[in-house]
Amino acid sequence: MKYLSTRGQAPKQSFLQILLGGLAPDGGLYLPERYPQFIAAELEFMRGMDYRQLAFTLLSRFADDIEPDDLKALIDKTYTTEAYSHGRPDSDFSQITPLRHLEDGLYLLELSNGPTLAFKDMAMQLLGNLFEYALDQAGRDINILGATSGDTGSAAEYAMRGKHNVRVFMLSPEHGMTRFQQAQMYSLQDANIFNIAIRGVFDECQDIVKAVSNDLEFKAKYRIGAVNSINWARVAAQVIYYFKAWFAVTTSEGQPVDFAVPSGNFGNVCAGHIARMMGLPIRKLIVATNENDVLDEFFRTGVYRPRSSAETLHTSSPSMDISKASNFERFIFDLVGCDGGRVAELWRAVDRGESFDLNASGLFAKVVEFGFVSGSSSHADRVSTIRMAWEKYATMIDTHTADGLKVGLEHREAGVPLVCLETALPAKFEDSLVEALGRKPERPAGLENIEALPQRVEMMDADAVAVMAFVAAHAND
Ligand SMILES: *Cc1c(COP(=O)(O)O)cnc(C)c1O
Secondary structure, three states: OOEEEOOOOOOOEOHHHHHOOOOOOOOOOEEEOOOOOOOHHHHHHHOOOOHHHHHHHHHHHHOOOOOHHHHHHHHHHHOOOOOOOOOOOOOOHHHOOOEEEEEOOEEEEEOOOOOOOEOHHHHHHHHHHHHHHHHHHHOOOEEEEEEOOOHHHHHHHHHHOOOOOEEEEEEEEOOOOOHHHHHHHHOOOOOOEEEEEEEOOHHHHHHHHHHHHHOHHHHHHOOEEOOOOOOHHHHHHHHHHHHHHHHHHOOOOOOOEEEEEEOOOOHHHHHHHHHHHOOOOEEEEEEEEOOOOHHHHHHHHOEEOOOOHHHOOOOOOHHHOOOOOOOHHHHHHHHOOOOHHHHHHHHHHHHOOOOEEOOOOOOHHHHHHHOEEEEEOOHHHHHHHHHHHHHHHOOOOOHHHHHHHHHHHHOOOOOOOEEEEEOEOHHHHHHHHHHHHOOOOOOOOOOOOHHHOOOOOEEEEOOHHHHHHHHHHHOOO
16 A cells, blocks of 8 residues: 555655655645445444454555554554543443444444543554554654644653653643643653643744744754644544444444534544545534634535634634644545645645635535535534533533534434544533533543642743753753
């Protein structure tokens, strides 16, 4: 399996060759040159598989340059019941992504039972093991530099903690994360994890990461890497749970299922799109946004109009507060018939801060063939959806999952099962739950007093030079 760039101007590479990098050299995102196909008979053969077997069946098609025995060992070490057992006490954690029945035809897919209580653990835990493996093989090391407003940074730290040849330098804004999120990250005592709290806002953290990445000499000398949401291995790992969920809600071949996906950077729902392209009978992919509705606007109007960070609202589903959906380019590549030149042209406009409109070219009319529909939700919608789920289904959900459930229900059709993806546990967003329900969500065992644990964090000004000095002092060379 070779990977090509969505902008069509980069040499083809193998899975391991693209694993540790970010963008392709032409600025595009990597995609497999064709999606592996699974026909109905193969799907029926896979129906009885557990999560690890399913993961191996799917990932061995994407990562065919990893020895099968090695890949199997990495998967078996990642997807353990123990690692994904932080959810509701009555869930069947042996399923890794248990399916919760809300009412007939309506399900919650529990993706947030991993160590940081958000769906990013589904892919990131695998990425940690893949990185360690690839670095060992190549005799290399890496210093991961990132900026986080919450979920990505903690998922990356919990995936990379204790891994050899990997150090993580994670910038976070001094204010803006919940106390629980801060405690999750800052309480890590692993020697290879460095938390840096910046006296500033998230955008300033991100600007520092950009400044460092643009310093090519520094980047090369200190082997700076990233684990952002455009990483292909993360998207590939997310494909697995769409298959797992489809088997869990269907009994025979060809049955259609709808998925509702709380979306920000379009990574999660892009994996659903890929599962569908691989032959999984997904009918609709329901893209749910919050008030930051750049994706909803596209799927309703055909106009993609990324916003500036000044136009990005701070909402009560903060992990979806995005102004540009980085993985969206992968879907557009498929939409334009894999024409890299066309994608490059569209993204030249995006990079100039402009929008593009796919109506005149007739491309927008093709979007329906890919099953996408969308909707958005507001703070008031989240509060009422959290209440509804609690009263009607005795299930506490977080604000992001509420965005998905709200929009999912708007697109529900009788006779087609609807699976809503749970992207975080309510314990992560206590204050919003208190607002909606007047009570705190239960915390998973062992995390009751996480805020009281000793914290390991460096406070710094929003100054790229100072951050570079810190990285240089703590990176091995
Ligand atoms: C990251 C995240 C999302 C958005 O996922 P994308 O892949 O960026 O679309 C939604 N909900 C939660 C809780 C998240 O952490």
